[in-house]
Amino acid sequence: MGSVVALIRDVYYTVSAVWHTLSGLNAQFQAALQRATKAPGLPVPNPSSSYWQDDAPFPSLADAQVDALPDEVDVVIIGSGITAAAAARALLEVSPEPPRILVLEARQLCSGATGRNGGHIKCVPYEVFPRLRKKHGVETARRLLRFQMRHLGMLSEVGERFPLGEVREVETVDFFIHDGDFEKAKKALDETREFVPEVKGEVWEAAEAAKKFGVNEKVKGAISYPAGALWPFRLITSLWEDLLRKHDTLAISTNTPVTQVIKDSSDSKSSSTNYPYVVETPRGSLRCRQVLHATNAFASQLVPSLRGRLAGAHAQMTAQQPGHEFPVSHGLRSWSIIYMPGFDYITQRPDAADGAPGDLMIGGGYFRSRENGLDSIGVYDDSSEREAAFPIMHLYGAMPTVFQPNWGAGSYVKKVWSGIIAMTGDGLPFVGRLPPSSGSQQDNAGEWLAAGYNGEGMVFAWLCGTGVGIMMAGQEDAHLEPEVGRPGGRLADWFPVDEFAYSKARLRSADLRNLANEV
Numbered sequence: 253m254g255s256v257v258a259l260i261r262d263v264y265y266t267v268s269a270v271w272h273t274l275s276g277l278n279a280q281f282q283a284a285l286q287r288a289t290k291a292p293g294l295p296v297p298n299p300s301s302s303y304w305q306d307d308a309p310f311p312s313l314a315d316a317q318v319d320a321l322p323d324e325v326d327v328v329i330i331g332s333g334i335t336a337a338a339a340a341r342a343l344l345e346v347s348p349e350p351p352r353i354l355v356l357e358a359r360q361l362c363s364g365a366t367g368r369n370g371g372h373i374k375c376v377p378y379e380v381f382p383r384l385r386k387k388h389g390v391e392t393a394r395r396l397l398r399f400q401m402r403h404l405g406m407l408s409e410v411g412e413r414f415p416l417g418e419v420r421e422v423e424t425v426d427f428f429i430h431d432g433d434f435e436k437a438k439k440a441l442d443e444t445r446e447f448v449p450e451v452k453g454e455v456w457e458a459a460e461a462a463k464k465f466g467v468n469e470k471v472k473g474a475i476s477y478p479a480g481a482l483w484p485f486r487l488i489t490s491l492w493e494d495l496l497r498k499h500d501t502l503a504i505s506t507n508t509p510v511t512q513v514i515k516d517s518s519d520s521k522s523s524s525t526n527y528p529y530v531v532e533t534p535r536g537s538l539r540c541r542q543v544l545h546a547t548n549a550f551a552s553q554l555v556p557s558l559r560g561r562l563a564g565a566h567a568q569m570t571a572q573q574p575g576h577e578f579p580v581s582h583g584l585r586s587w588s589i590i591y592m593p594g595f596d597y598i599t600q601r602p603d604a605a606d607g608a609p610g611d612l613m614i615g616g617g618y619f620r621s622r623e624n625g626l627d628s629i630g631v632y633d634d635s636s637e638r639e640a641a642f643p644i645m646h647l648y649g650a651m652p653t654v655f656q657p658n659w660g661a662g663s664y665v666k667k668v669w670s671g672i673i674a675m676t677g678d679g680l681p682f683v684g685r686l687p688p689s690s691g692s693q694q695d696n697a698g699e700w701l702a703a704g705y706n707g708e709g710m711v712f713a714w715l716c717g718t719g720v721g722i723m724m725a726g727q728e729d730a731h732l733e734p735e736v737g738r739p740g741g742r743l744a745d746w747f748p749v750d751e752f753a754y755s756k757a758r759l760r761s762a763d764l765r766n767l768a769n770e771v
Contacts, residue, residue: 280626281768287630288563288764292550294509295358299634300669302368303571303613304485305360309416310493314360318505324527324539326351327724330510330554331546333366334709335702335717337488337495338737339544342721344499346732351725352501354540356533358509361492365548365709366484368634368671370569370615372586372599373407373480374424375400375711377451378441385447387678392751394448396680399748400711401451402739404480407714410487410737414494417487418602424479424586427461427471427654433592434473441475453477466579466658481586481599484710508533513543513554513699529698542698542724545686546717549632549674551703555686561762562682562704564672566631568643569615571667574600575652577660583610589650594619596650611666614650617643629764634670644668673707677766681705683716683752684723700724701754704762715739719747 308314327343329336332355344350357363377397384393404421411419428434441453454476461467461474495502512532516539527539545551549564583602588595596617601610619625620643628640652659676682681704685697702720705712714737722728722743734740743749 280623284626284629285560285764289560290630291556291559292553292564292630292632294511294553295364295550295672296633296635297359299359299363299368300636301667302485302569302669302671303611303667304371304483305363305367308489309486310489313489313492313496313504315506316361316504317507318354318503321505321508321533321536321538322352322354325354326540327353327542327544328510328529328531328538328540329353329355329544329546331355331364331548332357332361332492332504332506333364333546333548334484334488334713335548335720336544336546337491338714338717339546339702339721339724340502341491341495342718342738343725344495344502345735345738346722346727346730347725350499350501353503354538355502355504356508356510356531357504357506359507361504361506362485362488364550365671365673366488366713368569368669369484369709370597370599370613371482371484371710372597373404373419373482373710374586374588374597375403375479375708376426376588377401377448377477378437378444378453378475381444381448381451382440383679385443388751390447392748396748396751397444397448397451399715399746400708402746403711403714404478406737406739407480407482407487407710410491410714411482413736414487414490416490417482417484418583419480419482419487420584420602422479422481422584422586422599423476424588425461425465425474425476426588426590427465427467428473429470429589429591429654431472433590437475437590438473451477467654468656468658470654479586480710481583482710483601505535508535510554515699540698542700544700544702544720544724546702548703548705548709548713549672551674551682551701555701557759558682560764561759562674562676563630563764564632565618565625565675565707566628566634566640567615567671567673567707568617568640568647569613569669569671570644570647570665572612572614572648572651572665573663574609574612575655575659575661575663577658578609578651578655578663579658580609587651589616589654594625596647598651612651614647616650617646620646629675632672634672636670640670673709674704675706675764676704676762677764678758678761679706680762681712681716681752682754682758682762683720684749684754686754715747716752719743719749
């Protein structure tokens with residue numbers, strides 16, 4: 253009888269524990285949604301120091317600022333990262349007359365996600381296509397996948413012109429820790445190749461992966477395929493330096509946060525018709541014809557209708573010196589460690605001048621926080637890692653765990669920093685014109701948005717910025733010649749105009765509550 257009582261007691265405690273956990277997760281999810289519906293505020297003034305921003309090649313640009321804001325310009329771009337730079341470049345190249353552009357950045361130049369991410373140009377075709385096919389059908393999934401895959405070639409072209417960006421094609425390898433995840437990935441790769449034949453990928457069983465890549469028995473299999481790596485901060489600051497040198501109609505003012513954008517259609521000022529937008533900052537206000545919100549995770553600060561559809565999430569990055577036994581790849585390989593739910597992503601810089609192996613840039617551990625990642629949603633403070641101890645501990649040990657004994661001694665963490673990624677409820681960015689439903693009661697013919705890259709900015713941001721720049725120039729129907737980093741033809745030939753557009757339907761599909769229904 254005692255054993256029966258003990259069994260009942262154990263079952264009771266087990267069920268109670270499970271119920272408590274599920275109830276807690278629901279409460280945490282609701283708290284995350286509540287944070288996601290609030291305005292993010294402006295970026296904090298004292299972000300953690302990013303590895304990428306050390307030894308900046310153009311130090312004078314970091315705090316570049318106009319002496320006084322002009323009364324009027326043609327275009328104001330809010331943000332100074334990869335999206336803003338690509339948009340400015342496209343506007344200056346394809347506009348019939350070069351517009352007067354003022355870039356306004358809340359902090360230092362490229363101090364947001366562009367200066368803080370993992371530097372990984374990586375689209376995972378076998379993950380992207382099946383997920384998008386399920387939601388949108390074959391044709392849309394095929395188009396969206398090809399758009400992401402195109403970034404490797406486009407950014408490689410830009411990197412050839414700006415070598416400080418260290419843009420290079422790499423062989424990327426996904427390591428699977430669980431047999432079941434590996435089997436699902438192989439099936440997904442077969443499905444993807446059936447509909448997108450150009451997708452490349454090689455499957456490595458456990459013994460083959462150990463021999464080829466030097467991993468240990470914890471890796472149950474691997475898939476390798478082409479990807480890219482780069483130094484994003486140096487690439488984009490090199491581009492800004494080039495644009496400023498070539499175009500006297502472009503200016504940048506850092507440490508100038510935008511606090512409000514107002515559409516003024518009154519006749520009280522003679523310029524209100526031609527320059528209907530009033531952009532307010534702590535340094536004063538100015539008028540413009542068009543405004544581009546290129547602030548990714550912070551976009552809902554100035555576009556209130558995005559709240560609850562596009563939100564920020566706190567994420568961690570580290571720079572680490574590899575162990576002395578780590579397999580040599582000369583910066584031409586990258587890695588991901590897959591352990592559903594979650595993954596880590598790793599790139600390696602090219603070898604140093606003395607032949608020493610490059611530093612490893614390791615990010616991830618998102619679901620290793622106290623609340624399984626939910627406590628990171630709606631958090632916009634990238635100044636500290638105090639609340640991210642668990643993900644950081646995870647990142648310290650990720651690579652030695654799968655490579656030892658081919659890791660060895662001598663490894664150490666050189667730097668830790670945080671950044672804010674963006675997430676939407678449907679996994680797609682918002683790119684295009686803002687309609688009146690964005691919050692203004694006036695026609696928003698000149699207000700534009702390109703944001704919400706879901707932590708995959710390196711396979712979204714460059715061509716999203718380029719695409720919105722072409723739209724702002726009124727050249728979306730023109731047959732443009734290809735340029736370095738820009739496809740030729742009409743915009744719709746290569747850009748998912750409808751899928752990324754801001755609309756009532758997109759706001760519904762991007763509702764973050766939809767994430768609760770994801771499998």
